[in-house]
Amino acid sequence: GAGVSQSPRYKVTKRGQDVALRCDPISGHVSLYWYRQALGQGPEFLTYFNYEAQQDKSGLPNDRFSAERPEGSISTLTIQRTEQRDSAMYRCASSPFAGGPGDTQYFGPGTRLTVL
Amino acid sequence: QQQVKQSPQSLIVQKGGISIINCAYENTAFDYFPWYQQFPGKGPALLIAIRPDVSEKKEGRFTISFNKSAKQFSLHIMDSQPGDSATYFCAATRQGAQKLVFGQGTRLTINP
Numbered sequence: 001g002a003g004v005s006q007s008p009r010y011k012v013t014k015r016g017q018d019v020a021l022r023c024d025p026i027s028g029h030v031s032l033y034w035y036r037q038a039l040g041q042g043p044e045f046l047t048y049f050n051y052e053a054q055q056d057k058s059g060l061p062n063d064r065f066s067a068e069r070p071e072g073s074i075s076t077l078t079i080q081r082t083e084q085r086d087s088a089m090y091r092c093a094s095s096p097f098a099g100g101p102g103d104t105q106y107f108g109p110g111t112r113l114t115v116l
Numbered sequence: 117q118q119q120v121k122q123s124p125q126s127l128i129v130q131k132g133g134i135s136i137i138n139c140a141y142e143n144t145a146f147d148y149f150p151w152y153q154q155f156p157g158k159g160p161a162l163l164i165a166i167r168p169d170v171s172e173k174k175e176g177r178f179t180i181s182f183n184k185s186a187k188q189f190s191l192h193i194m195d196s197q198p199g200d201s202a203t204y205f206c207a208a209t210r211q212g213a214q215k216l217v218f219g220q221g222t223r224l225t226i227n228p
Contacts, residue, residue, distance in 0.1 A: 110159060
């Protein structure tokens with residue numbers, strides 16, 4: 001079946017603009033995660049949802065970052081007033097069991113964000 | 117605070133050799149330790165995972181060794197093949213937290 005999809009795959013924006021990154025999880029998956037991955041580094045946790053409820057947003061760098069998953073499926077990560085330091089690969093992952101035993105996070109291909 | 121430290125950053129191994137990547141963690145509450153494999157242009161994909169109630173887990177050519185007292189775990193790839201060339205990430209999480217804490221990654225190159 002289809003994996004996690006993200007759009008756009010590449011986004012170039014000017015400093016100060018708002019951007020919205022979309023994640024389509026695997027159908028039926030309960031949990032959805034957002035990570036940010038700098039070049040040459042491991043993914044860094046941003047936030048996650050179980051169904052439509054945001055469970056943990058401790059990784060969001062500041063209040064310019066927000067995320068939602070209103071119907072428990074598709075999620076949007078929004079960055080307001082982008083800054084050059086926001087440039088990174090933003091990855092979404094989904095998992096079927098909300099962290100139960102054997103739960104596996106399946107990652108999408110990512111959105112490469114470049115802020116000029 | 118880097119909760120999971122991974123080494124080496126890069127590794128070159130001859131075909132047929134053994135690749136070994138090491139990770140150390142700080143948080144003793146971690147109770148699930150997966151390894152992810154990432155090919156260029158793709159997202160990380162789960163390779164193998166272990167819980168601290170066992171000291172070793174083997175799946176085909178891939179083995180995780182786990183040392184709870186030392187707070188260390190490692191990935192061993194036996195009979196390494198060129199197709200194993202990728203970036204490998206160790207990670208850790210704890211019951212109820214769900215979020216993964218990743219190491220910095222190891223770029224593995226298997227020379228034919």
